[in-house]
Amino acid sequence: MKNLILERLKELELKHNIRILYACESGSRAWGFASPNSDWDVRFIYVHTQDWYLSIDEQKDMLDFAIDANELDLAGWELRKTLRLFRGSNASPFEWLQSPIVYLDPYDFKSRLWNLTEAYFKPRSVAFHYLGLAKSSSKKGLVDGLMDIKKYFYVLRPLLAAHWICNKKTAPPMEFAPLLEQIKSEEKLYTAIQALTEKKVAAQEGDFIEPVPIIQEFIKKSLGELGLKAKELPAEQTNNALLNDLFRDSIHSYHVDN
Numbered sequence: 001m002k003n004l005i006l007e008r009l010k011e012l013e014l015k016h017n018i019r020i021l022y023a024c025e026s027g028s029r030a031w032g033f034a035s036p037n038s039d040w041d042v043r044f045i046y047v048h049t050q051d052w053y054l055s056i057d058e059q060k061d062m063l064d065f066a067i068d069a070n071e072l073d074l075a076g077w078e079l080r081k082t083l084r085l086f087r088g089s090n091a092s093p094f095e096w097l098q099s100p101i102v103y104l105d106p107y108d109f110k111s112r113l114w115n116l117t118e119a120y121f122k123p124r125s126v127a128f129h130y131l132g133l134a135k136s137s138s139k140k141g142l143v144d145g146l147m148d149i150k151k152y153f154y155v156l157r158p159l160l161a162a163h164w165i166c167n168k169k170t171a172p173p174m175e176f177a178p179l180l181e182q183i184k185s186e187e188k189l190y191t192a193i194q195a196l197t198e199k200k201v202a203a204q205e206g207d208f209i210e211p212v213p214i215i216q217e218f219i220k221k222s223l224g225e226l227g228l229k230a231k232e233l234p235a236e237q238t239n240n241a242l243l244n245d246l247f248r249d250s251i252h253s254y255h256v257d258n
Contacts, residue, residue: 001070005042005103008074016063018046019254021079021109025101026092032100032176033153033200039067042103043096044076047254053080079250083243086113089122091129091161098174107254116242117171124233127165130158130172131226138219146208149200156193156215159222166229189214 009020027041028034052059061081067073077085086093097114134155141151153176160179164172173179176197184190192214199209 001040002103004070005040005072008072009042009044009104012063012074012076013046016046018048020044020046020076020104021107021250021254022096022113023076023102023104024096024099025103026096026099027073028150028153030099030101030174031153031157033197035150035200035203035205037071037205039071039073041073042075043092044074044104045079045082045093045096045109046076047079047250050251053251080247083113083247086116087120087238087240087243089120089125091126094121094126094171095174098171100175107250109250112246116246119238119242121171122235122237123165123169124230124235126171127162127226127230127233130162130165131223131230133158134162134219135223138223142211143208145211147211149196149203149207149209150205152196152209152215153200155219156196159219159226162226162230163222166226166233169233183218189218 005023009023012018013020021044023042023044024030025041026043028038029040046063061078062076064075065073082093093113094117097110097117102110137151137154137158141148141155157176157179160176160182161172163182164170164179167182180190180193180197183193192212196212196215
């Protein structure tokens with residue numbers, strides 16, 4: 001599958017006259033609890049030619065495609081869009097840069113952008129983002145008294161990510177395992193979520209299970225407590241200088257020759 005993904009990425013470079021700075025796996029395969037029929041969620045960051053950036057017209061700043069017959073879901077963000085969202089502490093770039101499955105990083109872009117995390121990560125806004133995801137998924141996942149097992153993790157992963165931010169004030173790991181380790185001292189809860197993870201890995205997309213009481217109580221309690229903690233987190237704004245430097249250098253160094 002990796003070879004197919006690399007072929008598709010190369011095709012996109014040629015077709016759209018771009019250069020891909022970084023490409024990784026996102027979604028359940030990167031999180032560590034993929035089901036047998038999970039999609040391949042490939043996300044990438046790309047740069048255009050210098051002329052593209054000199055146009056007076058706003059142009060499309062992302063590439064996305066329908067899932068193909070190989071269950072391959074490809075989507076990419078243009079460099080300027082990525083850096084703007086990184087500046088705003090959008091959670092996605094911080095996750096992508098921590099993916100355990102990297103397909104392309106030919107220019108060491110991953111480490112260059114990750115090194116700016118401390119300057120631009122805003123704990124408060126990202127914590128509230130994850131809490132919003134957890135709350136929304138907890139409502140959508142429950143159908144006729146049963147819980148979509150996939151949605152269970154769309155609640156637990158962001159909830160544990162918010163827990164990490166509220167306690168450590170740093171960007172949370174992308175993978176589920178280190179997030180879960182935070183509650184290892186709560187033995188019954190920890191064991192219940194481990195068991196749920198095993199069920200998720202063996203389940204098919206769309207499988208439902210009975211809600212687990214101890215996990216349901218944890219979700220309810222955490223949404224309330226973490227919401228209060230998140231309000232006390234810092235939300236400083238950093239200027240654009242470091243990102244502008246990276247942006248200009250990337251265009252000069254990695255642009256596609258016409």
